Amino acid sequence: MILGDIWRVSSEYGEDAIRPLPWYPGNLAWHLNFSRKELRKNQALESFHEFLKHESEVGNITRQEAVSMVPPLFLNVQPDHHILDMCASPGSKTFQLLEMIHQSKEPGLLPGALVMANDLYVQRCDLLIHNTKRMCTANLIVTNHEAQNFPDCSLANDYSEAYKDTCKPQGLEFDRILCDVPCSGDGTIRKGHEMWRKWNSGMGNQLHLLQVNIAMRGIALLKVGGRMVYSTCSMNPVENEAVVAELLRRSGNSVELLDVSSELPELVRRPGLSTWKVQDRGSWFQTHDDVPHDRKNLVLPSMFPSSNGTEESDTVHGDVEVNIDNRSSFLRNCNIEETSKINHDTDGLSINSNKKLDCTSNILNSKFPLHRCMRIVPHDQNSGAFFIAVLHKFSPLNGCQIQGTKIQHPLAKGIIVQPQKENEPETRLYETILTRQQNNVSKVVDAAEVLESSRAESGDMKLQKQSRWKGVDPVLFFKDELVIKSIISFFGIKESFPLQGHLVTRSTDNARRIYYVSKSVKKILELNGEVGEQLKIVSLGIKMFESHRSKDCCSCAYRLSYEGLSLLLPYVSKRILYASPLDFHRLLQYRSINFAHFVDARFGEEAASLMPGCCVVVLLEGHKHVDSICKDPSTIAIVCWRGKGTMNVMVSPPDRKDLLERMAYHFGLKACTEED
Ligand SMILES: C[S@@+](CC[C@H](N)C(=O)[O-])C[C@H]1O[C@@H](n2cnc3c(N)ncnc32)[C@H](O)[C@@H]1O
Structure with a gap:
């Protein structure tokens, strides 16, 4: 009913009012182009808005800024991937990742993948848990760490020896990492109007180092061959290209910035910047040298484009331009034995060197292909703004680089x-x-x-x-x-x-x-x-x-949870009852029904003959065969309690409301609950 109204209304407002996002695979994401005022003015639109809010509450849809859905799409997630979402709350991207890993599985089968979603703040973790709960997944772990110090859980050497021949993991390593870091958020300025007053250039400068450290930790935790997406909802190059350049600089020849121009071809994007200035307290600087002495610790060398600057003057080595940078802090006081060829061949850049580099003085620094980063701007496709870079790790970081990514916990390797x-x-x-x-x-x-x-x-x-x-x-x-x-x-x-x-x-x-x-x-x-x-x-x-503590006679002290039912249902062979749409609807509506009051007397008798305790009631739709119904992903089932004389529903109010609405949609049965 609602959908019918909506199509009518949307045709009034023009073709663009409701349309699928052309770049989102499988027409799974839609854009609604109504102002708040329009939503309030039109009754059909207002009830559609309510419908969307409810559907998102029960997990059937996710409402989010369209452009915020882009970063997970570049992860190219597979059903067996281990994925880390480093800064995950409120969890819209985590939800997307979970959808991706569950996409191709039959009911009752779990993918081999897992998502580890992390956030620094406990309250934000709670929000993340709330928002992902709707997914009902057994493949999610939510953690609460500083992403820049995320543990690697490596086993001590002697211990891992013992497990060498088993398939047990010996440390945390991820196939895919989403690094959607905290940022100044200026890309949300068109909907977050308070940002206009709050924003200042210091916000990005203050976040730069944290962003580098978080992403560097991500690179350390990434498997060789794995992909990491770095993203922000800011347009500030200090939070974006400067961070990516520093990551490439720090990880040497282990990581490359991928050219993903052939992926999501419908998505309009602009290339990353290769040059920019840095602002601090109202002054613009082109190089770190220009920064006043007392601000040099706050305005860092890594905030500047690598090829700009006097000390960073370009020097030609063989067939490539490189810069000398003696200020990168993480490599201070360490020597790297450089024997390999640094390759950025696709971009025509390569460094052949066979010399030992003393990190305390000069670091070779190529010009990075920052144009491969993606900038999504509001005026290209009526979206928020986003920055995205896709990194590929093709060899392990060396010890020195890894050390720079994490503050070691004293217990990390000590216990055997x-x-x-x-x-x-x-x-x-x-x-x-x-x-x-x-x-x-x-x-x-x-x-x-x-x-x-x-x-x-x-x-x-x-x-x-x-x-x-x-x-x-x-x-x-x-x-x-x-x-x-x-x-x-x-x-x-x-x-x-x-x-x-x-x-x-x-x-x-x-x-x-x-x-x-x-x-x-x-x-x-x-x-x-x-x-x-x-x-x-x-x-x-x-x-x-x-x-449960029911006094009803029951040989099992546990009842099923509605949350886990869809996973377990194909494997449950006892205590299942099949109800007609009418009786199923009545159960949902009244929550407790006397056995004698079911419309279908046979159902009432079957319920009465069941031993007291938890049971499952499955909606029997005319054409379905009882044998296959529990394996069908579209099957609707609820957890109930067979009491002394009544059947009682054990489903939360929002889920009950959702089910009633679905019944109304499919069978034209009136959807209302006592709460209404
Ligand atoms: C841009 S938001 C992430 C949005 C999220 N990826 C999504 O799509 O819903 C950044 C998140 O990083 C968290 N955060 C801030 N500092 C952090 C840190 N050092 N380590 C981990 N998380 C951090 C914030 O609490 C915030 O939830």
Whole structure:
């Protein structure tokens, strides 16, 4: 109904009022060209706006500035990629990445990929969790770190020897990294009018070094062969081309700036700048030399285009122009043995050198092909402004370069843990693999020893020691065999769905909620345990089971969660009821219905004959066969509770509202709830 109205209204407002974005693959993104005033003036548009808000609340669509969707598209994500989103909140790009990894999977099957989404601020992590919750994914980990010091979770050498022949990861490495850094945000100026008053050139200058450090850390964590996208919603070259040039300078011949002009050909973009000036307190500077002495520590050499400046004067070596830069701070006091050929062949640049460079004096510096960066400006395609650069890592950073990317945590490499032997009898209830030994960094810690001491401390609960992150509950593998067996048997969960080893809980939660994690997330959790909980994990996985205290007789202490139902449904073989659209609608509308009051008496009888406890009610659409219905991705199902005389719905109000609206759309059944 709403959509019909909208097409009518949009035709009134012209062809451009609602149109797909030509550069977004598969017509999946649409642009609405209505002003707030128009939305308020027209009733059909206003209800359409409400509809969009609701759909985004329940996760069916995402509303965002169109241009902000561009950076993930250049990552060329594949379903088995490990992806790091370094500065992720509020999470619109994380959501896109999750959509990409889940795109081609059948219901009940998880991709091998994972997304690790990070943000510095806890509150912003909460927002990120809220915004990505709608995705219901088992392949997401949310972390809370300074991106510039993101841990690498490397195992100590002796330990990784022990795992050499297994497929366990020995450190964090990502196939794709999104580095959407904090920026001055001047690219949002056309919709964020307060920016006009707030903006000053110092904002970009202050962020430049942080942006370089975050992106440099990203490069260190990127796999050889991997891609990293650096982006900002600023047009300031100090936050953009200057950062990219510094990254290329610091990572030497390990990283190249990709020419992606053939990708997303419909996207209108402008080339990156090769030259610019830097402003500080109202004065413009062309080179760092021009900067007054007392400002030199704030206006950094790396903010200037590499080929400008007197000290950075171009010197010809062989067939390439290079500059001498003796001020790049990270390489200070270190020597690099340069024996290889630095290649930027595609751009006609190459350096042949076979000499030892003393970093304390001169650093060879090519002119980088910064025109390969992309600038998206509002007046080209009626969008916000964005800067994007795509980097490709083709060889590892050397030790000196890596050191410059991270402040080492004292515990990072100090703890050595004996790996748990295969087939070791498993008697623990909840287990994290290793805990920290704050003052004992060189001590060899036996996991069993740690477990024993924690048993002594926590008695029957057998909880292992606390994570080292204040305020964050440790993630614990849930291994209570009896409980798992009771869940499997109560819901008839098929063997083909791996539960063992994939269930986790949080330490203070008393296993009230059990989350399901994908194989990829499971491996990272194991690694994190082995390296002493270096990752500060604030959220992960999909909530699948919740404990209940019902007095109704029920042999299973856990109920299903609506969040995890779509993943689990194809594997559930017991406690499923199939309802007609009319009864399904009534259930949603009244939330609790007496067995005798169902329209379809057969359904009421089946419900009454079920043992009390949690069950699944599947919407039976006329043409569908019961055998295949649970494997169909379009199937609608809800979690219910079979009580003494009633069937009760266990779905949150927004989800219920969404389902009612879908019923109204498909079956013309009136969508209203008591809240309405
Ligand atoms: C431009 S916003 C990211 C927007 C996000 N990528 C999206 O598309 O929704 C930058 C984010 O970086 C976070 N941030 C700021 N400093 C950070 C740091 N040092 N490390 C990690 N995150 C940081 C901010 O909290 C903010 O959420």
